Amino acid sequence: MTERSTGPLAASAAPARVSVLCEVPAWRRAFPRPLGFLRSVAQSTLIGSGETPPSGGYELSLVLTDDAQQQELNAQWRGQDKPTNVLSFPDGTELPDGTLVLGDVVLALETCRREAREQNKCLADHAAHLVVHGVLHLLGHDHEDAQEAAVMEGLEVRLLADMGIANPYAEADIAGGNRVERIEC
Numbered sequence: 808m809t810e811r812s813t814g815p816l817a818a819s820a821a822p823a824r825v826s827v828l829c830e831v832p833a834w835r836r837a838f839p840r841p842l843g844f845l846r847s848v849a850q851s852t853l854i855g856s857g858e859t860p861p862s863g864g865y866e867l868s869l870v871l872t873d874d875a876q877q878q879e880l881n882a883q884w885r886g887q888d889k890p891t892n893v894l895s896f897p898d899g900t901e902l903p904d905g906t907l908v909l910g911d912v913v914l915a916l917e918t919c920r921r922e923a924r925e926q927n928k929c930l931a932d933h934a935a936h937l938v939v940h941g942v943l944h945l946l947g948h949d950h951e952d953a954q955e956a957a958v959m960e961g962l963e964v965r966l967l968a969d970m971g972i973a974n975p976y977a978e979a980d981i982a983g984g985n986r987v988e989r990i991e992c
Contacts, residue, residue: 822864824906825849827871834871834916838931845869848935848970849912852942855966863905867945869938870913877915892918893937895944912941928975932967936975939966 827842834841846869853865874890882888884896898910914937923933943959950956964974 822906823850823853823860824864824866826866826868828868830870830872830876831916833873837916837920837934838929841871841931841934844931845871845914845934845938848938849942851970852939852966853946855969856943856946856962858946861901861905861907863902863907865909866902866906867909867942868911869941870911872913872915874915874917877913877918880913890915890918892922893941895941897945909942909945912938912945914938914941926975932972933975935970935972936963936967939963 825846827846829835829842838844849867849869853860877894878888878890880894881891884894892915894913896911896913898908900908902908914934919934919937920930922928923930926933940959940963943962948955948959948962950959960976964976967973967975
């Protein structure tokens, strides 16, 4: 059963519609309030990205699924027949009201959970990092070369820090560090 949750962006920013589609019930039990938390992460990423929003704001969807579905998507769209943590599907359609449909960000629970465990991270923090990463892809950022990767990773680290989440690329932070936990793991 697919569950949908939508929410408005903070009133001080350009409007955004972030829909969260929960295709796998286990996501609802993965950590407290995952739909609202990940929607807030996407909205914070849009606000903090430095991008000028279109007059009608942005629209995007977060899809919370499992490895089987993610593997199908990865095989179909990237030619890689294996699950992956996050996929981004840019859209770019401008609606009559000036809203820019950014596209979809899809997360696979089992892969996210395994990576968080391997990296000694809270699942909520790891999922937040992947949402930031996916939304930045929808905004046009990439990591195909070293310069692009440095810019994108720098944005990810700054945006996550603004949310109280440790640098996902720092070894000391992976081991625990001085991170602030907002969600109990």
